[in-house]
Amino acid sequence: MPGFHYVPFNDIEALRAAIAQLDQGQPHVAAILLEPLQGEGGVNPGDRDYFQQVRQLCDDTGILLILDEVQVGMGRTGQLWGYQNLGIEPDIFTLAKGLGGGIPIGAMLCKSHCAVFEPGDHASTFGGNPFVCGVATKVCQTLMQEQxxxxxxxxxxxxxxxxxxxxxxxxxxxxxxxxxxxxxxxxxxxxxxxxxxxxxxxxxxxxxxxxxxxxxxxxxxxxxxxxxxxxxxxxxxxxxxxxxxx
Ligand SMILES: Cc1ncc(COP(=O)(O)O)c(C=O)c1O
Structure with missing residues (x-):
């Protein structure tokens, strides 16, 4: 996607430097997107201190913290959400893979202060169809009921x-x-x-x-x-x- 700037993982100084370079005195950065544990990137767990500093930086500046829970969400890490291993909460997070238990579905969850999407903003032929939503609901129930x-x-x-x-x-x-x-x-x-x-x-x-x-x-x-x-x-x-x- 255009508009992304990449920084090394688990390196708060690199992140601060990138934001300073992009801002040039004017707030410019909309959001920071991280995996709590990098999957394709080599099963690389996030550092707790790093994520807490990123959370603080976002709270101080109004930058949104988006976490990609596509690999680590839905119980994969021994917690319901991967970010629970890091002692923070994101503003927004994404889900897919385990959410459907093999049936294709993806989701984006937002806290109310940044839930700005309206129906039609993100069009998709099969997005949110009743069949996959029914499957995902059953997956969530099974995950919890069967502990x-x-x-x-x-x-x-x-x-x-x-x-x-x-x-x-x-x-x-x-x-x-x-x-x-x-x-x-x-x-x-x-x-x-x-x-x-x-x-x-x-x-x-x-x-x-x-x-x-x-x-x-x-x-x-x-x-x-x-x-x-x-x-x-x-x-x-x-x-x-x-x-x-x-
Ligand atoms: C961490 C992570 N995020 C996002 C994606 C892409 O998910 P989707 O195929 O649902 O767009 C993947 C796919 O492997 C992934 O591993």
Missing amino acids: LIDNVAARGTELRSGLTAIAQQHPTLFAGVRGWGLINGLVLANDTPIKSIDVVKAAMAQGLLLVPAGPSVVRFVPPLIVTAEEVQAALAKLRSAILTLT
């Missing part, structure tokens, strides 16, 4: 501890593990000759589906209903896959 977020937190801890053990056993391949709840990244070591896609292919050959998040991070995003046994089975398959790479 799936508790499962996400518990399974996420098990998965991270298994991945951490694997990373420690293979320090020439892996630098470590990062993530929240059930969005986790196994980070490749700097000087390893393999890429994330090599791990993904080796895992697929063992019957385990993973996805790269850039060349140096392997992303683990199992369903929120994953069981403890399935987490252990996935870790066993990953261990077998790694043996084929070494």
Whole structure:
């Protein structure tokens, strides 16, 4: 989209400098758009201090804080919203992926002070149709009634501890593990000759589906209903896959 200026993530000074350069003495910046945890960017969690400073900066200046919850919303991180891991609230946030449980839907949620959209402002042939809204409502009810977020937190801890053990056993391949709840990244070591896609292919050959998040991070995003046994089975398959790479 035109009009966006990019700054390094988790770097408050870079953000302040970019705003100062754009403002040139006159308020110019409308909004700041961030992911609470960068998904495609390498499963890179937001820094709590950084997000609290961004929130304060927005409160002081009137710049709106928009968070992209497309990957981390709907319980994925062990909290209903990804931003709950950071101790702040946005003015606006976006949702998609998990909102429909596989059926395509996206949503934008605004606090009342910035809810300026009128019907027709953002046209879409199928936007907001009754079928997908019915599905999303059911997904929300299931998430809450079946207490799936508790499962996400518990399974996420098990998965991270298994991945951490694997990373420690293979320090020439892996630098470590990062993530929240059930969005986790196994980070490749700097000087390893393999890429994330090599791990993904080796895992697929063992019957385990993973996805790269850039060349140096392997992303683990199992369903929120994953069981403890399935987490252990996935870790066993990953261990077998790694043996084929070494
Ligand atoms: C963090 C994030 N935001 C936005 C999008 C785009 O979402 P949509 O395809 O619903 O426009 C994606 C798609 O992968 C995403 O990962």
